[in-house]
Every structure is written in C-alpha cells, then in structure tokens.
Amino acid sequence: MKKILFTVSLLLGCLFTSMAQGDSYKIEGRLANTVNGKLLLIADTENGMIDIGEATVTNGIFEFTGRMPEMTVVYLTPVKKTPVLATIMLENAHYTITLGTNEMIVESDSEAQKIWKEFDDLNKCLLRTQQQMDAQARQNISLQPKLQQEFSKIENKVLADELALIKKYSDSYVSAYVVAGKMLGMDDTKLTARYEALGEKAKASFYGKRVATKLAEMQKVAVGAIAPNFSAPLADGGVLALHETKGKVKIVDFWASWCQPCRQENVNLLKLYKRYRPRGLEIISVSLDDNKQAWLTAIGQDGSDWKNVSDLKQPSAIATEYLVTTIPRTFILDEENRIVAKNLRGKELEKFIVEMLKKKKE
Incomplete structure (x- = not known):
C-alpha cells in the first residue's frame, strides 16, 4: 500500500512539475540599471485590447508570469500605453527582454x-x-x-x-x-x-x-463591381449623385487641399479633362477636406473646373464607403458605373482613358 501511494505521489509530482514548466509563461526584463517605473502587458483579443498584467521596473529588472490558454499577441507598454515597447507572441514559454541600441530585444524558446x-x-x-x-x-x-x-x-x-x-x-x-x-x-x-x-x-x-x-x-x-452610389454637395452649389452623372468614362478622384501629391495630380487631370471631355470623359473629385474655404481655394488655384464634391466631414462618409485610406486614389468607371480600373495616374491613366473611349466609338 505504501509503495502504491509513493508511486502515485511521484506521478503527481512529475505532472505538476510538467504543468509548471509548460503551462505558464515567464517574461524576465533585464534593462539598464537606471530604468525604473511601471509596465503593462496588453493583449490583442477578439474582444479588443485587454490589460493582462502590470509589473514594476526596479533598477531595470521586471517580471511577468501567468498562463495563456492559447498563443496571444501582446504588447509591452508604459502605463500610459504609448509607445509600444515590444511585441510578444505570448504562449506558455520563457521570454527575456533586454535593451538594444534603439529597441527592446525579445528572446524566447517560443516557436511563435x-x-x-x-x-x-x-x-x-x-x-x-x-x-x-x-x-x-x-x-x-x-x-x-x-x-x-x-x-x-x-x-x-x-x-x-x-x-x-x-x-x-x-x-x-x-x-x-x-x-x-x-x-x-x-x-x-x-x-x-x-x-x-x-x-x-x-x-x-x-x-x-x-x-x-x-x-x-x-x-x-473591386474592379468589376458597380461603384457604390453617393450623393454629395457640389462646390458651386447643388448636389451630385454619382449614378446620375453622365459620362462614357468617369474618373472618381479622392483628394484634399492639403495633399501635395493630389494637387500635383490635378495638373494631369486638368489636361485630361480639356482633351477628352468633348469625347465623353467626366471627372468627379471627392475632397476629404473638412474646411470649406480651404477646399474652394484649392479648386480655384488648380483650375479644377470639373465636378467637385465633398461632405466636409472627418472622416468622409464617401471615402469610408470606398475604403480610401490614402490619397490620391482614383476609380475609373464605365458608362454603367462599373469599376474598370483603380489608382491609375499620369500617362498610364491617359492611355487607359483613350482605349476606353475608342471602344465606345467602335
């Protein structure tokens, strides 16, 4: 009986040791001796960012311990949560964080x-x-x-x-x-x-x-989809509805008065407009400005006498619908408002417009 109990105890001891080593994580920080303060571990989860730990740094030394049910992306930050000091693929493993020349270095036996x-x-x-x-x-x-x-x-x-x-x-x-x-x-x-x-x-x-x-x-x-319709105030008064705007080829151009590359592209658009408007080209510029005077001034300075619209909101509802995150950004539409190309500029854009107008003529 004693032998059986001893064997069970030994097995349980091995099991608990295994769990302690493989079912928990440990993050050890070894920074400069003069570094002090508090740090947070913030987990990026399906439910948003969640604080999962706080540690005090004393003479550059800190430690986080815990258990993760699955591998989770976490960020090491100061208590103010900016900036991110290190990105950690946190699973039940050992991590060491040291101070490099311009960054914190994370070393680990974690495969992730x-x-x-x-x-x-x-x-x-x-x-x-x-x-x-x-x-x-x-x-x-x-x-x-x-x-x-x-x-x-x-x-x-x-x-x-x-x-x-x-x-x-x-x-x-x-x-x-x-x-x-x-x-x-x-x-x-x-x-x-x-x-x-x-x-x-x-x-x-x-x-x-x-x-x-x-x-x-x-x-x-996407190319091939019917461009989402929108209605927005025109710079010279009234309201424009995209799908009601006539044109054999339409360029929907997202820009802003404060965007220098956009202003430079307006020079190319002006040349295109003058050359191909008689053949059926229409341009609708959608500004991301929220300052009406800045928007109108830029239109005048650039000579953008095509259709200019803006909802003067930040963020622009139209830009959000079109998933515009950077400008300038263009969508080229056919007569049926189908997107046929995106993000063409300069000579590449002109070549595409010419080919489309030629097909319409045929």
Missing part, C-alpha cells in the same frame, strides 16, 4: 516568437532603408524621384519575401496577424493573395476572420 522575428526583421530592414532615403532626399530634393523609384523596388521585394514567409508558416497564428496588420494599406488583389496563402487554422483565427471581413468589404469596390 521566432517566426515573428523573421517577419519583424523584414519590416525593420525596410524602415531603416526608408529613413536613409528620406535623409538623402532632404539633403538633395532633386534626388527624390529617383529615390522613390528605388524604394518602391525595395518595398516590393520585401513584400514578396513577406509573402514567402506567410506561405512557409501558413498555419501559424503569426502569419494571420501579419496579414491583418497590413490589410488597410493593400488593394484587394494583394490582400487576396496573402489571405489565400494562409492555412485553414490561420484563417480560423480572429485575425484571419478580420481579413475575410475586410475582403468582403473590398469586393464592393
């Missing part, structure tokens, strides 16, 4: 954290390149166009490498987090490719579900 590091290294490389090129452009403005072209190539290479990692770790929660984190700045084609690269497990995560929801919204303004 190792995967995140591969993605994060790509982002940091791109950010460093951008900062270097921005510095060069400030020193010599004439280099700006060339630097922008170079950066665009580098950015595309990084995005391609990132997509390769998404495919490599297709079932990882981390991949779903990366795709969701960048979806606002992506068009439907690129986002669809990334979503389709995810495995079923990653798609089932709440990050995967966020992406699926966004893609469903994007289909409403």
